[in-house]
Amino acid sequence: MDRSNKEMFSEVIRLLKVGDKAEALPLLAKILKSDPNFVQAWYLLGMTIDDKEKKRRAFNQVLKLDPAHEKVLAIAKAVGDPYVLPAAE
Numbered sequence: 001m002d003r004s005n006k007e008m009f010s011e012v013i014r015l016l017k018v019g020d021k022a023e024a025l026p027l028l029a030k031i032l033k034s035d036p037n038f039v040q041a042w043y044l045l046g047m048t049i050d051d052k053e054k055k056r057r058a059f060n061q062v063l064k065l066d067p068a069h070e071k072v073l074a075i076a077k078a079v080g081d082p083y084v085l086p087a088a089e
Contacts, residue, residue, distance in 0.1 A: 005031050005038070012044060021048050039065045043072065 008027050015024040025048060031041045039062055046058035062072045 005035055009038075009041060012041075016044065016048060021050075024048055037065055039069065043069070046072070 008031050012024045012027045012031070015021075015027070025045075028041055028045045028048065031038060032045065035041070042058050042061045042065065046055050046062065049055050049058065059072050059075065062069050063076075
C-alpha cells in the first residue's frame with residue numbers, strides 16, 4: 001500500500017468513527033481503484049455501504065482475497081448464507 005492510500009485509509013477510519021459514511025465511501029472507492037487487492041478496504045466498504053448487493057460483492061471480494069477472513073466468515077455464518085448475504089430483492 002502506498003503512502004497516499006495509507007493516509008486515505010486512515011482518513012476513512014476517522015470518518016467512520018464519527019459516522020460520516022458519505023465522506024468515507026468515495027475515499028474507499030479511490031483506494032480500491034488504486035489497490036484492488038486491499039482486503040481491509042473491501043471489508044470496510046462492505047461494512048459501510050447500505051446497498052445489499054454491493055455489500056455482498058464487497059464481502060465476497062474479501063473472501064476471494066482472504067478465504068479465512070474471520071469477520072466476514074462470521075457474518076456469513078450469522079446470516080446463514082455461504083455467499084455472505086442474501087441477494088438484493
